[in-house]
Amino acid sequence: MAVALSELNATFDRILEPSRFRDYAPNGLQVEGRPEVQRLVSGVTACQALVDAAIDVGADAILVHHGYFWRNEAPVLTGMKRRRIAALLDADISLFGYHLPLDAHPEYGNNARLAARLGISSEEPLHPDDPAAVGNVGSLAAPTPVTEFLDTISRELDRVPLHVGDVNRRVQRIAWCTGGAQGYIEAAVAAGADLYLTGEASEQTVHVAREEGIEFVAAGHHATERYGVQALGDAVAAELGLEHQFIDIDNPV
Ligand SMILES: [Zn+2]
Known part of the structure; x- marks a missing residue:
């Protein structure tokens, strides 16, 4: 029709x-x-x-x-x-x-759909003081070995992600924003996330991740x-x- x-x-x-x-x-x-x-x-x-x-x-x-x-x-x-x-x-x-x-859309948005694929429940915005900004903070159902979460990402997105951090760590509190949102890593640190997931990485993102002690994952701008x-x-x-x-x-x- x-x-x-x-x-x-x-x-x-x-x-x-x-x-x-x-x-x-x-x-x-x-x-x-x-x-x-x-x-x-x-x-x-x-x-x-x-x-x-x-x-x-x-x-x-x-x-x-x-x-x-x-x-x-x-x-x-x-x-x-x-x-x-x-x-x-x-x-x-x-x-x-x-x-x-x-x-940003809470049901059909890229962030909402990515979270649903990866088993992350959404709890709050990544930028609580800016209602027009995108990105979310939420949780996995239980503390999860970061390698297991990376395997989930690889399977769901059909792409091996870039990871910076400690492969022996467990993560539960996840911040994420799809696409080219690597600049939000500091907001993820401020939100107390164990891991920040976005699409792309910059050279400086790696240093922020290492020095702030947050796991960083770039899973692909297109893929996310x-x-x-x-x-x-x-x-x-x-x-x-x-x-x-x-x-x-x-x-x-
Ligand atoms: Zn984009």
Whole structure:
């Protein structure tokens, strides 16, 4: 069953409430395609490979976490950006991008879905003084050898994570934020976490982890952010009677 693009847009916005966030990119409909949508494709990043795959499966709209028009990028349509957007416009496919609202949503968000996969119960925000910031603190059901938790991550994310710390330690209180949130490691220390889990690492993250005595895990920016768009796409497709397909474009970072 096809629905109006405007109804799909309103449904995403109703669930994610993007106006609550200060973000680095526009949240919502970024490229407008045909006025009716029946087939929705989701993916982590609106790269050329995802756009091409969506065209191949006859998508009417694409939902991503990393869309276009980031605050610090050149505001011109040239080169790579021209090719991606030209492909969307030629195929009359809409692009929806949701960044922080899709990290933070308590049910469909990247952080919520990652925690559910890894058996972490969410207890409080990582930044209690900033309601617009993302990240959470919670617990594993019991004190767990860090090697066992790393095995769970490898199995669930299909990727061996980077670990900095003590392989003999047990962990229970976990702070996490998906994606490129290595800069939040100090907030995780302040929150009294045994372990901080995010997607990426920087050189300095390793020193903070060693000197503050917190276990640090970088499990992949892409790998930790695969699950929000899938959950949201499934929920919205079920509500509106759409077809939905997640397409994973592999990314080792
Ligand atoms: Zn990200």
